[in-house]
Amino acid sequence: MSSYNLTHIKELEAESIYVIREVFAQFENPAILFSGGKDSIVLTHLARKAFHPAKVPFPLVHIDTGHNFPETMKFRDDLVEKLGARLIVGSVQNSIDNGMAAEEKGRNANRNAIQTVTLLDTIAENKFDACMGGARRDEEKARAKERFFSHRDEFGQWDPKNQRPELWNLFNAKHHHGEHFRVFPISNWTEMDIWQYILSEKIDIPSLYFAHEREVIRRSDTWLPVSDFIQIQDNEEIVTKKIRFRTLGDITITGGDESDADTLKKIVEEVASARQTERGNREDDKRSETSMEDRKKEGYF
């Protein structure tokens, strides 16, 4: 490799930092959507890089479904303190209590879909004109069509067939009052890139990603963690397994894989030999072939 050539990870990093700085320069009131998952952690790390030695100039917004892994919440609070950042929490429970959202019913009930209501409310209430998220194009077929700067109308909706063309590195952030943008600085990263980067940059991640003993039940071909938020059926048996999570969502919808990978190195090796997509254990994506596309059009992250 010639000396004036970047490795692919360094090129992706440079691209993401450029996008994050464009958000800072082109919007008045931008924020980072922070879920506590690895992608939003990497995004936040890149924001640190973009503004060093200054602090990250964005608040972290967490949409709290109330169905969290306790480990994620602790990790979130520690990180916010370390960064000296402002944390804004949008509560799904509040949306339910004030009648804006209705709780799902049934055995696989979860709060994944209704968090869109809380997210859009939080955006409106805080007058955010841009929310950066850690979504990646390799995750899902609807996300493969996303722009870096993705326009949302005044109802927060995405119109995939009518997106603004995005050329070179010229990003158009123009919008009318009440509209906003979702910005995806790590669009071009793959799951493997994220893990390699976490390993090489020594980025802290929640313990849930490492193999650990946990009480689980077998449901929909995955190991679902036992918590106060799921109804366990008579025919379901609680067992203790050594598992780890490949993605983190709500505790009600995130299934784990049996694994012995208890170090970052082992995780990277496991990801390299994985034969299933990372969202394969996500109950929210299994509902239909177009469930991500449908939710995204409504304003889902």
Place this chain on the structure above:
Amino acid sequence: MSGYLDMELLRFTTAGSVDDGKSTLIGRLLYDSKSIFEDQLEQVKQSSERKGLEGTDLALLTDGLKDEREQGITIDVAYRYFATPKRKFIIADTPGHIQYTRNMVTGASTANLALILVDARHGVVEQTRRHSIIASLLQIPHLVVCINKMDLVDHSQEAYDTIVADYEDFASKLDVKDVRFVPISALNGDNVVNRSTTMDWYEGSTLMYTLEHIHIGSDHNHIDCRFPVQTVIRPKTDAFHDFRGYAGRIAGGVFKPGDDILVLPSGFTSKIKSIETLDGPIDEAFAPMSVTMTLEDDVDVGRGDMLVRANNQPKQIQDVDVMLCWLNSDGPKPRMKYTLKHTTSEVKTIIREIRYKLDVNTLHRNEADKEVGMNEICRVKLRTTKPLLADSYRKNRNTGSVILIDEGTNETVAAGMII
């Protein structure tokens, strides 16, 4: 595994219509490079069965939105990712029919390489010419012409040679530096990842070998120093009380601490004091790195300014000659003002004159017809409210490209390459 962090990134674009096997080729690259997960393959198998197909149709791997699947077409640019032990790849997969120019221009704008698909039965057709002309206009450094469906012409060398000769004849009129040819069958996998056993006469590389080894180190401009400032970093903390850093992405050239620099448009001069990153100061920075620079002197620098070398400056122009690709259903209106974005600066512009329309199928310049519509390419003269710090697009894609934004709808209506 140990090599993963040392890999280069190659971005390429594919263009083609429903019938020329583009989706099958991408499916084949993903499948043969083992980038497909079992659950994805299972979904495609089931879809193939539902459609009553005999085998698994790898083209379905590139299916996207609901409408696209229902209509069997691609509407928008889709980005796909795969890696081999040698390189990491990003494919901008662009549709060949609906809004073809708009989408292909978008995909081409960031690509190192274009795959041009030719159906071996039909040879060089209008669409082949159109894609090649766009690739040349957008200055994609490398073209790989895949002559596909060789299985349908009995893997004949004669058929291949005729098409190569035809294409070379046509390409002599284009501004492309590096053109290569590969005879393939995407359906059977011949010469895609694995070498064909049915085309012994072909002694060149497989498509994958070409993608893995083509030299992309010179695709960025490392000669003309250009640093457009994105934003100014002022921590205002005790530890960094006087810190004033200029954040941006290098658009060209190599910068080092100690270098004399000139700030445009102000004309102030100074020296680079340091080049900062979170990982510590660095000795040099080059395109496309994102860095923060500090200067020896306290000069006034802000977003839209550019740091360059005194003996190598961009043009400062208000009358700008551009090749414009129109992207919107509403064509340009006379005397209409647009917002123009160029590097990190933003100005207003009007279209002074439409010189000619370019026929993207024949390269013919039409000076009589000046009604410009969506997907059309025209040579225009723009007038801007403030000077642009610009290079020709041929010299530098970063400092030679612009977009036009409609001030009423906020839509991006045109993309331009400075001549």
